[in-house]
Amino acid sequence: MSETEWDVIVIGAGAVGENVAGRAAERGLSVVIVENELIGGECSYWACMPSKALLRSSSALRAARAVPGAREAVTGEVDVAAVFARRDSFTSGWDDSSQVEWLQSAGIDLVRGHARLAGERVVHVTSDDGAGRELTARHAVVVSTGSTAAMPDIPGLAEATPWTSREATSATSAPASLAIIGGGVVAAEMATAYTGLGSTVTLIARSGLLGSSEPFAGELVGSALTDAGATVLIGRSPVAVRRLSDESVEIDLDDGSTVSAAEVLVATGRSAHTADVGLETVGLTPGDWLPVDDTMLVEGFDWLYATGDVNHRALLTHQGKYQARAAGDVIAARALGSELSTEAWGTHVATADHAAVPQVTFTDxxxxxxxxxxxxxxxxxxxxxxxxxxxxxxxxxxxxxxxxxxxxxxxxxxxxxxxxxxxxxxxxxxxxxxxxxxxxxxxxxxxxxxxxxxxxxxxxxxxxxxxxxxxxxxx
CATH class of the missing domain: 3.30.390.30 (FAD/NAD-linked reductase, C-terminal dimerisation domain)
Known part of the structure; x- marks a missing residue:
């Protein structure tokens, strides 16, 4: 590919980046998307889809057992190997060929490599072989790099090679036991999933379960986990972690007790995935979230947009896609000199991010x-x-x-x-x-x-x- 200039450059080819690119391309703009991992991103390969696939089989079994007539037909337990095989079918075995085909069908160019801002409307891309190239945007650069798992500063934790959500959703087998640090959605869902897959689960939640929800939500989920055989420790905090062997981790808690498990999963929140995307070249701070207005324009810029987790408005795939549609429409309208009107462009702004965000936590x-x-x-x-x-x-x-x-x-x-x-x-x-x-x-x-x-x-x-x-x- 010899092109160096497009109307729009999108950094990050996850679900959100794909939607920005698709929306802008539909409006007639030339678009290139840059990605250094798999096209389809976190949701397709390490989050929404594989996590729900891991949860669904046990959920279906529990549902059958709750209905007389169906209950009597249930003669066995979950087939764990079959659950993981089904999960693999949803991730296409971590092969993004079909996603690449979609980009091609939509007329969106793809550059693989690590993208960094290099000044106003300029993006430098370094490929895996070390080669570099410079891309220029005529109208807009969109940062859709998402978020990464936050790692709390607990002595010994990093050295214990803990799981994050990625390892939890891409594991090839269920560990005999799993300790989970955190009380949010990822922690609760993975506690549900691995309890259903036969792991002995201990959930350590300093501030309770599902703290951003109504209080009764965490209470009911915690009770259900306990009834299912998990240990739920509320109000406890890890103070030290030790990896004893490949299949043994110890976690010291602030009450003097110790939790032992084969693996430890850290699910204590997310951090902006902006540490190495060149924010400093345009006067922003690496590692920061990118604050935006309702059109997804980064504050202080007329060409830089941020969509999805990276703007910290609503860290949910469906809200990110909603933002992406808004941004794609707005970028096209501004690029083509049209009024930002619903009648002319279907343009909308992402006002639902403020007080109308739907969310489902797929616990039991x-x-x-x-x-x-x-x-x-x-x-x-x-x-x-x-x-x-x-x-x-x-x-x-x-x-x-x-x-x-x-x-x-x-x-x-x-x-x-x-x-x-x-x-x-x-x-x-x-x-x-x-x-x-x-x-x-x-x-x-x-x-x-x-x-x-x-x-x-x-x-x-x-x-x-x-x-x-x-x-x-x-x-």
Missing amino acids: PEVASVGLTAAAAEEAGLDIRVVDYDLGAVAGSSLHAEGYSGRARMVVDEARSVVVGATFVGPDVAELVHAATIAVVGEVPLSRLWHAVPAYPTINEVWLRLLETYGRPAQ
Whole structure:
């Protein structure tokens, strides 16, 4: 490839970078994407897809055992080798050929290598063989490099060769025992997955489980993990880690106790993947998150954009793709001198990142939420009313599974009589969250939600029960 100049350069070919590139190319711009790993990125190979594949088989088995008639047909345990083989099918064996074909079909050029900013609209790429080349953007450079696992400063931890989310989702077998440091989504999901795969799991969560969710979410997930055989240690902190052998790690805790395991997984958050992308050449600090406006333009620039995890707005693939669509439209409109109007370009800005973000944690039970928690709404100064309902009391729940247990919460802004947050905890509640997302994003008045009649008998009937508990508002 002899080209050196494109309309748009995208650094990072994960799901978000691909969407920026695709959107800009659809609008008629020339686009090149630069990647030094696999095309498709974290979500395709080390996060969303492989993690959910590891979780699904055990989840399906638990679901079957919760329904009489199906329960009696279950004669064995999860086939662990088959679970890993299925996981491999979703990652295409860590082969990105199909993703490369998609780029080609979309008219997007690909340069493999490590990209670093080298000045205004200039990107230097170093290939694996050490060769370098310079790319220039006529209009925009988009940083979509994502995030990396944060490594806490615990004596001995780095030397103990711990797992991060990447090792957890790409492992070829389940360790006999696994200690997990952290209490967030990755920690809870991997505790669920490896407990289901037969590992003896110890979860060490200093500040509780799923701390950004409603408190009852972490409580219900923690209880379920304990019931499944995991050990959940809340309020404990590691103070030292020692690798004794290839299959033995010891973790000293602040209460004087010690946890032993074959492997240790660190799941204590994420860091911006910007340490070596040349931020210093344009006056930014390496390793920092990149703050942006709602069009994904980096503050202080008219050509530099940042989409996905790297801007620290919402570290979720679906929100990153949403940002990517916004950025691609805006870049094209600005490049082509068009008005930034919905009518002309379908252009939108990423306003949903602020208070309408949906998320599902695929634990058992699942946690599905959108918008603000009660605590976040109060912190934002809203006059709220919180409405809770027992999901197990809904007719569709008892049909779905014997002994169904769960909880739903609706957070209402009393001044506007609209839902600003909703959380569901229970088996298969992931399928409830989009209705809640529409209610929150659409700012649908409660008086109108009464006329969104849920089909009977489904778990969605919880919407009717939440509204009844709230009481019919004035028309």
